[in-house]
Amino acid sequence: MQRFIMEQHDSLRKEIIAGVIGFFTTVYIVIVNGSILSEAGVSLETGMIATIMASFVGTMIMGIFGKLPLILIPGMGINALFAYSIIGNNNFSFQEGLAIVWIAGLIFVITAFTRLGTILKEAIPDSLKHAITVGLGFFLILIGLEKSGIVISGDSTVIAIGDFTSPAVITGLVTLFIAIFLFVKNIPANFLITMVIGTVIAVVTGVETRQASSIQFQLNELMFIPSFQAIGDISFWLAIFTLSLILIFENMGILNGQLDMLDKQKGYKKAFRITATSSLTSALFGTSPTVSSAENAAVIASGGKTGKAAITAGILFLATIIFIPWISLVPNTAISPILIIVGFLMAQNIKHLPLQQLADCIPALLIVVMIPFTYSIGDGMAFGFIAYPIVKWALGKKEEISIPLLIISGLFFLEFAFKVIGI
Secondary structure, eight states, X not given: OHHHHHHHHHHHHHHHHHHHHHHHHHTTXXXXXXXXXXXXXXXXXXXXXXXXXXXXXXXXHIIIIIOSOOOEEEOTTHHHIIIIIIIIITTOOHHHXXXXXXXXXXXXXXXXXXXXHHHHHHHSOHHHHHHHHHHHHHHHHHHHHHHHTSEEEOSSSSEEEOOTTSHHXXXXXXXXXXXHHHHHTTOTTHHHXXXXXHHHHHHHHTOOOOOOOOXXXXXXXXXXXXXXXXXTOHHHHHHHHHHHHHHHXXXXXXXXXXXXXXXXXXXXXXXXXXXXXXXXXXXXXXXSOEEEOTTHHHHHHTTOOSHHHHHHHXXXXXXXXXXXXXXXXOOHHHHHHHHHHHHHHHHGGGGGSOTTOXXXXXXXXXXXXXXXXXXXXXXXXXXXXXXXXXXXHHTTOGGGOOHHHHHHHHHHHHHHHHHHTTO
């Protein structure tokens, strides 16, 4: 009996430690996502509160009902899609953007609870799925380089190298190299350490940092009401379409890999449904959708096997709200290296692209190239999805074009057609 109690105590200790490690490897999302949301129309503090609440609720649901050690946080890449493409390119208000997040989350839920998920999973070629991830990665790298001032808009070119005599650019470069060193050395909580060191360097070099904020917010900043005023716009539904595709396929890939690490593939359906439900609630908290964090690998490697690890991390996320005045001090030069490194990680999926197969390679590379070059994830995806059936048809491989894929490609084509005629 005593041995059983000791084993249970040791198991609980491991789960708590894994949860703590998971929290410290993902808490960077509070300032990073808050910063991205602030460019979509809300204050930095509101964006951080939204990030904390969505991460807390999603992670607690996964821990309590899914009984899995998976932390849910706003997805990197998806938040860029929300802020820069959905809201920035279409001039939607923040609340209208949240309506898109809510409907996309609802589609995700319907997909997770019906056979539609299986149909979509089989309809989209792997080459296009991997290309979306790679394209998102390069997009994040570009945003990170811009935030640090390493690249800027050129006078005679689209982009140009930044002013390397500027203290801000020098600070950004130094912080980036420190971030890379910590990351490749696999230092625990390396992103968090990067932000701390980067902030200190910015203060020492005199780079402008944000002012400390207070924890003053209204009740309506804890819960948002999405606005459906733009529901009649074609661009509104095309944004939903794009966001839904990315949400569904990114979570399919992440959860499959993490459950393989846990040797708990039987829990996939429940985890997929919980992730979908969490993404739906994200709109009400005022943020882009949550996904299963890539850093969950650290939780699993630390011995996390059950929902206790997720519950620990969830509680710590909620406690983070009292540290907002200090977190808000972190400058862009300390945030940009994290965006760049996460972009590198996503871009690694290029190894999965069928570079020797012309019919699959061309559409995939179009997605990879056009996402950062058009500064639009939706437009970048459109190029690849439209090109795929055209290339297959040209090479006499019409049998490889599924009906669902043809419908998706047709919708993307309609998006371009509506842009041409000004709808």
